[in-house]
Amino acid sequence: MKRDFLTLWDLSKEEIDSLLKRALELKAGKDASKCPLIGRSIGLIFEKASTRTRVSFETGIYQLGGQPVYMNSKEIQLGRGETIADTAKTLSRYLSAIAIRTYEHTRIEEFASNATVPVINALTDLHHPCQALADLMTILEKKGKLKGIRLAYIGDGNNVANSLIEAASRMEINLAIACPEGYEPNADVLEKARENAKSEIIILREPREAAGMADVIYTDVWVSMGREKEADDRKKKFKNYQINSALLACAKKDTIVMHCLPAHRGEEITDEIIDGPHSVVFDQAENRLHAQKALLEFLLT
Ligand code: CP
Ligand code: NVA
Numbered sequence: 001m002k003r004d005f006l007t008l009w010d011l012s013k014e015e016i017d018s019l020l021k022r023a024l025e026l027k028a029g030k031d032a033s034k035c036p037l038i039g040r041s042i043g044l045i046f047e048k049a050s051t052r053t054r055v056s057f058e059t060g061i062y063q064l065g066g067q068p069v070y071m072n073s074k075e076i077q078l079g080r081g082e083t084i085a086d087t088a089k090t091l092s093r094y095l096s097a098i099a100i101r102t103y104e105h106t107r108i109e110e111f112a113s114n115a116t117v118p119v120i121n122a123l124t125d126l127h128h129p130c131q132a133l134a135d136l137m138t139i140l141e142k143k144g145k146l147k148g149i150r151l152a153y154i155g156d157g158n159n160v161a162n163s164l165i166e167a168a169s170r171m172e173i174n175l176a177i178a179c180p181e182g183y184e185p186n187a188d189v190l191e192k193a194r195e196n197a198k199s200e201i202i203i204l205r206e207p208r209e210a211a212g213m214a215d216v217i218y219t220d221v222w223v224s225m226g227r228e229k230e231a232d233d234r235k236k237k238f239k240n241y242q243i244n245s246a247l248l249a250c251a252k253k254d255t256i257v258m259h260c261l262p263a264h265r266g267e268e269i270t271d272e273i274i275d276g277p278h279s280v281v282f283d284q285a286e287n288r289l290h291a292q293k294a295l296l297e298f299l300l301t
Helices: 011-029 052-062 086-091 105-114 128-143 159-171 187-194 207-211 226-236 282-299
Strands: 042-044 069-071 099-100 119-122 150-154 172-178 200-206 218-219 256-259
Touching: 011 128, 011 159, 052 069, 069 207, 086 105, 086 218, 099 105, 099 128, 099 282, 105 119, 128 159, 128 200, 128 207, 128 256, 128 282, 150 159, 150 207, 150 226, 159 172, 159 187, 159 200, 172 207, 187 200, 256 282
Parallel strands: 042 069, 042 099, 099 119, 150 172, 150 218, 172 200, 218 256
Antiparallel strands: none
């Protein structure tokens, strides 16, 4: 049966462990010449902008011997009203897997239920699981373990936060989220993560309280794609949630700072932090490539 990757729950802890091990091997160049996707084409449907996800998937598929087929949704019939179901059924006849970046999470669920090939979530309004895989890989690489790590997420309870919550729950990471009232992560995501968690997942208001004991401090933009109309209001509400020198002064000396990128420098994070010694953001961005190659190998071989 085909396996989809729509949220972190689609992989067991053991599968994530072995996928991260494989991603680290691929990064180190081990078995780099294996071409499991030879003669196969992978579709990439984007309904929103992307730099990292698009390019890491395109290059990763090429490196695995396959052909990436990029589709901007405005340029295919989906953008002119062809149904999600008909698009999924048709594309399944040509492609070996399809990654999709879209708005409502229900769109990718509908696509996946009609596709006969694996469907990968390349970001929805609710989740960003490929990002979370690369984030886990980065934490493992920098800190040598996942279990028991203290992760502080400071900012908007958005798609990236939701996937981090699921990742933390699966991998026994203690997660403290500091966000303004009204900007908490999705309640259902939080409830399921807490039910399944052996670690602590808490919501706080005070960024310093979250950052104080953290091994990892993580942030993301205050205004996600599709939320542009709320920008002015959000910038006011989030102004105390910036990752800056004052916040880092309360943190552990060896804390690492992560951001999925793109960053809005001067808003959720300052230049001195993102370009400073604690920051691992470009290693994290690189790890998108290795983690997604390991994911494609896992789903397609
Ligand atoms: N982090 C991430 O998904 O970046 P892009 O929007 O550039 O793909
Ligand atoms: N939360 C951001 C992540 C971008 C990679 C957004 O959805 O725009």
